Amino acid sequence: MSEEAARSRVLVVGATGRLGGSLVRASLAAGHPTFALIRPRHFALPDSAPLKPLAAAGVTILKGSLDDYPSLLEAVRQVDVVICAVPTKHALEQKPLIRAIKEAGCVKRFIPAEFGVDHTKVQICDMDHGFYEKKAEIRRLIESEDIPHTYIYCNFLMRYLLPSLVQPGLDAPPRDEVTIFGGGDTKGIFVEEGDVAKFTVCTIEDPRTLNMTLYLRPPGNIYSLNELVSLWETKINKCLKKIHITEEQLVKNIQNAPFPLKMDLIFIYSAFVKGDHTYFEIDSRSEGTQLYPDVKYTTVSEYLDTLV
Ligand SMILES: NC(=O)c1ccc[n+]([C@@H]2O[C@H](COP(=O)([O-])OP(=O)(O)OC[C@H]3O[C@@H](n4cnc5c(N)ncnc54)[C@H](OP(=O)(O)O)[C@@H]3O)[C@@H](O)[C@H]2O)c1
Secondary structure (H helix, E strand, O other), X not given: OOHHHHOOOEEEEOXXXXXXHHHHHXXXXXXXXXXXXXXXXXXXXXXXXXXXXXXXXXXXXXXXXXXXXXXXXXXHOOOOEEEEXXXXXXXXXXXXXXXXXXXXXXXXXXXXXXOOOOXXXXXXXXXOOOHHHHHHHHHHHHHHOOOOEEEEEOOEEOOOXXXXXXXXXXXXXXXXXXXXXXXXXXXXXXXXXXXXXXXXXXXXXXXHHOOEEEEOOOHHHEEEHHHHHXXXXXXXXXXXXXXXXXXXXXXXXXXXXXXXXXHHHHHHHHHHHOOOOOOOOOOHHHEHHHHOOOOOOOOHHHHHHOOO
């Protein structure tokens, strides 16, 4: 048997998306025969825009969709591992995928579309507008159907909030004044998307992560708002004016904000005021950088260097 034939065959659902694209690249880089379930509309696009690079990289492209059960079953039957990276608003569309995994019986690991905060731990559930309930329902289904799984909780992807230095509405870090939400000392966590994908792929053949949760808390990426601003000030060699928004004011702002600003403020409140990224203890067997010390990850400082 060739080395490739011995590796797990990985199906990525959401491969045309941002995290899904990184998952495909990480899976290929780790030597896994990699498959992508691509929705039919992409095949009709001129030059099949997202398909060509995938095919050129060596991905086996399968036409199908979460709402087309026969296509799902056919795709799932070809692989050992399924990783799903559809957005939270589509999380419940994973139900037929779980049904197909159950029926196919060949999948040794399912990694559902989590990739955020552990919603069994968050303290802001009463104000999340049902955001986490969809993922919670999928978790319950996976467990009741006895599907072998790993949950990945990466906290904030760097692409979300870090480019603005946690200033909703900005598309670059501030250079004159900055808003600090709450006391500014509660720590949040950022992980670069490609690194999330690398850690995710590390888990798929690892018996230590079977039916477990993997948290990503890279030590170089855990920052309070005060620390983050101070790091940025050092990089641009300038002291910014600080505008402080108290917890009470932030809650009022959340109530009055339109979507999607409301969700940005809720996630900021969750991480940097309530401490939902770090308030609970995890052991070294559940943390990505400790389980996989050889994975080199991008630090917040390195990321901010690209924004100076
Ligand atoms: N922690 C964070 O800060 C953070 C931030 C953002 C996202 N996330 C998480 O990252 C994951 C992926 O999000 P993303 O922003 O990378 O998504 P994205 O770029 O919007 O891509 C979504 C992908 O899902 C596919 N998709 C959607 N509905 C589908 C269906 N019914 N059947 C098949 N494919 C379908 C899309 O396919 P088409 O190209 O055909 O539309 C696309 O490939 C989610 O779990 C999300 O919660 C985390």
